[in-house]
Amino acid sequence: xxxxxxxxxxxxxxxVERSLVTLxxxxxxxxxxxxxxxxxxxxxxxxxxDEQVEAIGLTLMHLEDRMGELCDHFGVAPEDLNxxxxxxxxxLPER
Amino acid sequence: MSEPVPAHLADRQIALVDLLDRxxxxxxxxxxxxxxxxxxxxxxxxxxxxLLSSVSALRPxxx
Amino acid sequence: xxxxxxxxxxxxAVTREPVPGELTGxxxxxxxxxxxxxLAAVVGDVPLGSFGEEALRRNLEDLDWLSTVxxxxxxxxxxxxARGPAVPIRLATVYHDDDRVRAVLDERHAEFAHTLxxxxxxxxxGVKAYLDQQPEPDESAARAPAxxxxxxTAYLARRRAAQTSxxxxxxxxxxxxxxxxxxxxxxxxxACTHPPQSRxxxxxxxxxxxxxxxxxxxxxxxxxxxxxxxxxxxxAAIRLQLTGPWPPYSFASLEES
Numbered sequence: 271x272x273x274x275x276x277x278x279x280x281x282x283x284x285x286v287e288r289s290l291v292t293l294x295x296x297x298x299x300x301x302x303x304x305x306x307x308x309x310x311x312x313x314x315x316x317x318x319x320d321e322q323v324e325a326i327g328l329t330l331m332h333l334e335d336r337m338g339e340l341c342d343h344f345g346v347a348p349e350d351l352n353x354x355x356x357x358x359x360x361x362l363p364e365r
Numbered sequence: 366m367s368e369p370v371p372a373h374l375a376d377r378q379i380a381l382v383d384l385l386d387r388x389x390x391x392x393x394x395x396x397x398x399x400x401x402x403x404x405x406x407x408x409x410x411x412x413x414x415x416l417l418s419s420v421s422a423l424r425p426x427x428x
Numbered sequence: 429x430x431x432x433x434x435x436x437x438x439x440x441a442v443t444r445e446p447v448p449g450e451l452t453g454x455x456x457x458x459x460x461x462x463x464x465x466x467l468a469a470v471v472g473d474v475p476l477g478s479f480g481e482e483a484l485r486r487n488l489e490d491l492d493w494l495s496t497v498x499x500x501x502x503x504x505x506x507x508x509x510a511r512g513p514a515v516p517i518r519l520a521t522v523y524h525d526d527d528r529v530r531a532v533l534d535e536r537h538a539e540f541a542h543t544l545x546x547x548x549x550x551x552x553x554g555v556k557a558y559l560d561q562q563p564e565p566d567e568s569a570a571r572a573p574a575x576x577x578x579x580x581t582a583y584l585a586r587r588r589a590a591q592t593s594x595x596x597x598x599x600x601x602x603x604x605x606x607x608x609x610x611x612x613x614x615x616x617x618x619a620c621t622h623p624p625q626s627r628x629x630x631x632x633x634x635x636x637x638x639x640x641x642x643x644x645x646x647x648x649x650x651x652x653x654x655x656x657x658x659x660x661x662x663x664a665a666i667r668l669q670l671t672g673p674w675p676p677y678s679f680a681s682l683e684e685s
Contacts, residue, residue, distance in 0.1 A: 310588050320581070327580025330587070363594075363635070379502065380671070381495050382630045383554060386622050386639065387677035388498050388519040 291344045295337070296351045300362060302333050433475050436522040437462075437529055440470040440504045441675075442540045445512030454500040455479060462526045464533035467540055470508050471529060474522065484520050502675070509675040513548040515540055516675045543680055550617055550643050552679060553672035555656055556625075557608065557638035559601050560667045600665035605638045608659045608668070615652050616642035618679050637666060641678035649673070 309326045312318055318326070341348055353361035438454060444467060451459035453472030462469040478487060487493045501519055508514045523529050533540070613619035624636040644652045653670060660668040 306587055307591075310584065310591065313584055313588075323584065324578065324580040327582070327584040329580070331580060331583040379499070380630075381498070382625050383671050384498050384502055385494070386554075386625065387641075387674060388501055388516075 288344070288346075292346050292350055293353070295340060295344070295346060296353050296361065298340075299337060299351045302330070302337060303362065305333075306330055433477065434480075435473040436476050436479060437471045437525060438474045438479060439517045439521045439523065439529065439532075440472070440501060441508045441514040441516050442533070442544075443468050443470065443508055443512060443514035444544060445508070445514070448507050448511060451504050451507055452500070453504055454497045459504055462529045462533070464530040465537040467533050467537060469529050469533055470504065470514075471523075471526075472504075479520075479522055481522075484522070488520065505675045513544045514675065515543045515547070515680045516677045517680075546617075547643070547676040547679060549646050550676065551646055551649060551672065552674040552676045553642050553644055553649070553652060553670060554674060555608075555612060555638065555640050555642065556636060556669045556671070557601075557605055557666045558634040558669070559597065559637055560665055561634050597665055601637050604663040604666050608663060608666070609638065609640055611659060612640070612642055612652070612655060615648060615655055616644045618643040620678050622678070633669075634667070641674070643676060643679045 309330060313323050313326070338348075340346075341351070351362065440453070440459065447459070447461050447468060447470050453459045453474070455472065455474040455478070457472040457474060459470060459472045462471055477483060487497075498519060505514065505516045509516075523532070609619065609621070619640060619642045622639045622641065624639050630636065642652065656668055656670045660666075
């Protein structure tokens with residue numbers, strides 16, 4: 271293979287892992303945001319008890335903390351958690 | 366005789382992304398069998414592949 | 429005689445004006461002209477090894493290669509436009525030979541002439557707008573202790589407030605973007621919008637809410653820039669960025685491809 275081709279296909283294992291981690295964390299973040307929106311809708315709809323609201327809030331709060339820890343652990347900045355869908359824009363709202 | 370024109374005009378710093386908006390999506394498109402090749406380049410495709418290849422490429426420190 | 433490397437003819441622009449000599453093209457080749465129908469096609473001979481159809485598809489995916497070639501392509505076009513009105517050609521338009529180029533000039537001369545008239549005395553300017561980030565309220569300070577009563581409820585209240593303020597900021601920004609685009613388009617011979625840029629390439633400046641191009645009379649360029657600055661001052665929800673001057677890339681194609 272020519273040098274430039276080799277460079278293109280030569281996957282640095284660490285970098286590939288980092289890309290995969292970012293992708294996985296992006297999906298987790300997407301789910302977190304969707305759950306948060308859903309939770310807020312349900313709270314607003316008024317069909318949850320105070321205890322339920324508190325429980326959901328705690329869960330989401332801990333999930334957000336956990337996401338922060340994972341990002342720190344993998345050295346991924348929260349702003350990097352996104353997927354560019356081209357004409358459809360980004361997967362997640364940009365910060 | 367015309368004098369040589371500098372390779373890059375003016376002092377404007379052209380951001381690659383602004384340039385790609387224009388040269389990939391702008392300009393006249395000429396298609397048909399008289400053309401050898403038209404790269405109808407999809408910016409999404411490029412940006413994803415470029416992103417992946419730039420992440421995975423080993424870059425020597427001396428460039 | 430050097431070895432016969434198969435070459436194609438890369439097209440940069442179509443113009444009526446004389447073209448500067450000693451321009452260097454995308455393959456480091458000397459740029460030359462093919463004439464026909466009162467028009468001049470600005471071309472260069474490029475080796476098919478890197479610029480033929482298959483090679484292009486590969487190479488255009490290499491951001492470094494693309495960057496070098498795009499800039500070289502733009503540099504030639506810019507030099508041509510500096511001499512007079514020209515129709516920029518999209519990147520990676522390659523012909524078998526000069527005869528094919530002449531055939532294009534022949535077939536499309538009316539369209540080229542129309543575009544040349546349209547861009548005469550006019551320059552393209554780009555305006556991008558970003559959502560002006562309001563600083564998030566300091567959540568850590570307002571936070572109840574994690575084990576305290578009501579911490580979850582308080583968290584949800586904060587998230588709802590953040591969501592609402594974000595939605596309001598986006599609504600304001602949208603209104604302002606529409607107003608700005610209309611104001612600027614009124615100063616231009618033509619205006620168009622491009623899709624928001626890929627963040628991977630554009631970097632983190634905030635959310636892009638406008639990526640527009642305006643074709644402005646050369647004499648009106650200063651006034652246009654002043655208006656952009658005024659809009660930036662007046663619209664609190666967005667930040668504007670002016671780029672240019674550009675060759676009229678965004679206004680050169682008259683037919684939908």
